[in-house]
Amino acid sequence: MCVASIEERVDHMDDLPGAIGTSASLVLRLGQAVFSVASLLFMCLDVEFVSYTPFCFLVTIMGLVVPWSLTLAFVDAFSVLVKRPPCRKGTLSIIVIGDWVLSFLSLAASCSTASIANLMLASGGTLCDPKLCSRYQLSSAMAFLSWFLSLASSLFNFWILPSL
């Protein structure tokens, strides 16, 4: 069944840029990886972040998003180059669920970090150095952008899931 309708499915996937196996999806995945790495760098350049739970949460989640996005970027790159999208419904379901869970966790981590960083900044330097707080804010902004791309990926894949 999978092999029989592969041309049809390739056509369908070409109609929906952003679904797995397309070059748009590759761009989305690379964007997620880049923003996650940026978020990790802004957060982890010193070790003071470990005293706050939301910051540790952000680091954990971004540490999960990076390998996940890179793996799927490789899958996309392979599909684009070899012109053969992966065709199992089960695989796509796992990818959609993984994207969903990671996107929700990214959003939660990003919002928690942003609110804590803002509160610390508003406290006027008693809770943290203003420079450090700005870096935490930047880290949360990067996590937010990573969430956005992750959400886009999961939406595109979820959209083609019932038609498989």
Added chain:
Amino acid sequence: MCVASIEERVDHMDDLPGAIGTSASLVLRLGQAVFSVASLLFMCLDVEFVSYTPFCFLVTIMGLVVPWSLTLAFVDAFSVLVKRPPCRKGTLSIIVIGDWVLSFLSLAASCSTASIANLMLASGGTLCDPKLCSRYQLSSAMAFLSWFLSLASSLFNFWILPSL
């Protein structure tokens, strides 16, 4: 087109409890409304919450979720009683998009509130009364439950959207 395939669509919707027009959807909507009201009550029983942005954000979002969920609960109740689900694809798209936006905003508000409330509780009473902080935590927990139900609704509706 809409009238012609209405029986078929009724069958399809009976197959998927949780999509709009079913009794499961009615239960989900009522649950959302109840948790949102609970979250609002825990947050708003005094006026100290206005000094923190995430708390105001939570109140705004929960204030949007309550009328939205109640309206859709009425639609569901009508559909269940009169046995005729609404059949326009456009309407369903608007409902799905609204659910999505509100569910993401609920999650963001809930996480921000929870992290701020925890930080305030950890500060040992210098930032707020411990009793008040616990109430903020409860409020955020209620908002989290409301998010969960809202997400379930949007998922069920999104799932039937491509088949309409």
